[in-house]
Amino acid sequence: MEIGNTKLTEISKPTNSEAQISHLALDIGGSLIKLVYFSTNSVDSSSSSNESLPASNGDRGRHVLEGKLHFAKFETEKINDCIDFIRSKQLLHTGPQQHGASGSAKCIIKATGGGAYKFPDLFKEKLGISLDKADEMDCLVAGSNFLLKAVHPEAFTYMDGQKEFVKIDHDDLYPYLLVNIGSGVSMIKVDGPGKFERVSGTNVGGGTFWGLGKLLTKCKNFDELLELSHQGNNRVIDMLVGDIYGGMDYTKIGLISTAIASSFSKVISDDKELKDYKSEDISRSLLRMISNNIGQISYLNALRFGLKRIIFAGFFIRGHADTMDTIAVAVHFWSKGEAKAMFLKHEGFLGALGSFMSYEKHGFDDLKVHQSVQQSPAGDDPPNGELNENQSIDCSVYLSQ
Ligand SMILES: Nc1ncnc2c1ncn2[C@@H]1O[C@H](COP(=O)(O)OP(=O)(O)O)[C@@H](O)[C@H]1O
Ligand SMILES: CC(C)(COP(=O)(O)O)[C@@H](O)C(=O)NCCC(=O)O
Structure with missing residues (x-):
């Protein structure tokens, strides 16, 4: 399914069998920095890769990259860890460059969130990249629509x-x-x-x-x-309806005795200090x-x-x-x-996904991303039952020729 027309630049061919990483996008929030990046093992060529994909008429003649979307996050106050991660993963090696330009062309990374305004100089100084700002609300909505439409189970x-x-x-x-x-x-x-x-x-x-x-x-x-x-146990701290109504429900207005009547209010009448309460x-x-x-x-x-x-x-x-x-x-x-x-499932990455998808508006090629997406591995949650929002997503990126 085609989710967006994403204009990115071409990705250089892999020189070995290692995954090629490209198309990094950021969401630099008040608390956390979120990263989304795409990796592929197979760089095409229109013929070979296309054969492995469900061919629709509109897809003929396009380069296809099959790979994964990856997710990572860092605390914003530890922004240097994020910069080290980008450097160590070589996330910029195959990042967007101007179409037709040489490898020395300016490296531009899409970024949303307040940090795109706050930290451009740091990224320039430490990584030599320019942040291309994408609006935070635009990105949240694009990321949400993408997840709701293209990813299941999500x-x-x-x-x-x-x-x-x-x-x-x-x-x-x-x-x-x-x-x-x-x-x-x-x-x-x-x-x-x-x-x-x-x-x-x-x-x-x-x-x-x-x-x-x-x-x-x-x-x-x-x-x-x-x-x-x-x-x-919040009952130690919160005042419940039952605390006020002698253990009874206040049925007339639909409040059961265990409903919280007033958060934190029980501490008012306790003769205790902060250290006496359990964290x-x-x-x-x-x-x-x-x-x-x-x-x-x-x-x-x-x-x-x-x-x-x-x-x-x-x-x-x-x-x-x-x-x-x-x-x-x-x-x-x-x-x-x-x-x-x-x-x-990918609750924290809406902005970063939207930022990733916003390349379409500012790129140089007519590169289209089709996200025919499944979970990887196929929809399984981790054994501990926790939802793993960092789970990568299999997808295919289509580049128009
Ligand atoms: N490791 C963490 N460090 C700090 N806050 C975290 C962490 N994990 C989850 N949170 C929660 O997530 C919130 C930030 O959510 P996020 O969607 O990333 O927003 P923002 O874009 O403002 O950083 C924090 O305010 C906190 O409640
Ligand atoms: C200013 C923000 C959009 C920034 O986004 P965030 O980093 O919190 O994800 C957000 O903090 C927000 O919407 N704050 C609520 C402000 C208000 O409506 O009162």
């Missing part, structure tokens, strides 16, 4: 600890609400390819969870904080507070525009059961089951 619902993959009907994809939970949160109404409006956002996002968590616990990294929340409990309360709040604001925005499908993405989610459960329950509760929360 989108799933999560309810009562069960994830269920959803095959999306291409004719029934739009409109939907895209909620990207990064450092902050953007809510985007998507009406079609490249047709969207950022309708809302909130500054209480993934960065808030990590920032407050770092202050209130001894956690040294995000994953540790997230992991702790698994073992925590596990703090982490869990924090995670539920932030996730529930985002779920509720998302639902309200879906309601504003009559949207039934809400796609949640961004690295805050991390395929984490409690996060997804809280968001899904919030959407279900507030919409009385009318709206559905959906999540993505």
Whole structure:
């Protein structure tokens, strides 16, 4: 299936049997840098590679590269690790160059996110590359549409600890609400390819969870904080409806006794200090507070525009059961089951994928990317049951001659 017309430059032929890496694109966010790059073993030639692909009339006479899309991420504060990675993987060796120009032509890499504005000099100085900026919202939407249309299994619902993959009907994809939970949160109404409006956002996002968590616990990294929340009990910190109503539900307004009436409020009446609370409990309360709040604001925005499908993405989610459960329950509760929360396997890479695909608008060749994509390996989740958002994607890149 053709997903986009991507204009990139030609890729130099491999000199050995090693994978050739090319077409690097970046999303440099407030918290994390995300990389997407393509690698191939087979560089064609129109004849040989085309034979191995489902030949449609429009594909005849094109060069075809079969390979994989790879994903990687780094903390933005450790940007030098990212630069070392790009250097060590030789991600720039076969990167985009001006068509017809010599190897010494300017090396340009597509980049989105705030860091594309903040760090151009660093990339120039350390790697000799220029960052070509792609708009963050454009990229998020392009990446989301790509994943929803071309990758299966990718989108799933999560309810009562069960994830269920959803095959999306291409004719029934739009409109939907895209909620990207990064450092902050953007809510985007998507009406079609490249047709969207950022309708809302909130500054209480993934960065808030990590920032407050770092202050209130001894956690040294995000994953540790997230992991702790698994073992925590938020009832120690949060005031529940039952705490206020003597153990009873408030049935008239639809609140059961175990619903959180007020996040963190139990600590007010406790004669305790921060050190007396377990990090596990703090982490869990924090995670539920932030996730529930985002779920509720998302639902309200879906309601504003009559949207039934809400796609949640961004690295805050991390395929984490409690996060997804809280968001899904919030959407279900507030919409009385009318709206559905959906999540993505490659949740954190929407911007980077969109950045990758944005070469079409600024390249020099008429190179087209057809992403006939399967998961690699075929749709299996890793044995520990965790969703592996870093899983590579098999695909084919078609270059017009
Ligand atoms: N290793 C990590 N370090 C920091 N934050 C992480 C990490 N993994 C996940 N996160 C969460 O993901 C958020 C960033 O998500 P992301 O979609 O990459 O947004 P941004 O583009 O703002 O960097 C962080 O605010 C934090 O909640
Ligand atoms: C400014 C941002 C688009 C930057 O994206 P991020 O790095 O957080 O992924 C995002 O943080 C955001 O939408 N913040 C919410 C701002 C608001 O609507 O109040």
